[in-house]
Amino acid sequence: MTAAWTLDLPDAEATRRLGQALGRALRPGLVVALEGDLGAGKTALTKAAIAALGQVEEDDVVSPTFVIAAEYPGTREVLHVDAYRLAGPGAFVDLGFGPLEACARAVIIEWADRVAAALPGDRLTVRLAHADPGRRATLEASGPSSTAALEAVRAAL
């Protein structure tokens, strides 16, 4: 089961709106796999998603590149992971991430392609690419939880 949706994000505000819709679609156990080059907007999207849960300000959500993971309280607790500095899926599992399906939180992972083998099959992949103007996002669902999330995001935008 795979469903995909592509949308243009002409400016940073469009990324924020997508992030807000994503935040409202987060559920415990949902894994959001963010892919895209340096500066593609993965952290910007995550800031808006976490702030949309209403417990923290967008400015308080920072890139976890060096701390690897950051936790945020909220009605649906979120773990924000950055795999940029991890050697691969083995390092991800060694840090205690997995099995993410059983996680009581939603998990958003930047550079998820680096640890894809350690991620559940049912995940919402969000690919961000530089475009003119701005960015292009492709959202891909691969199971029941991620399909529900994708439908919720689409319905909200």
Ligand SMILES: Nc1ncnc2c1ncn2[C@@H]1O[C@H](COP(=O)(O)OP(=O)(O)OP(=O)(O)O)[C@@H](O)[C@H]1O
């Ligand atoms: N749709 C857009 N159009 C133009 N600029 C955007 C858009 N979305 C985000 N940006 C801007 O892109 C910049 C880089 O974003 P961000 O730090 O989120 O990237 P990243 O993918 O997390 O990068 P890294 O891999 O280095 O962590 C930010 O200044 C952000 O405001």
Ligand SMILES: [Mg+2]
């Ligand atoms: Mg980032």
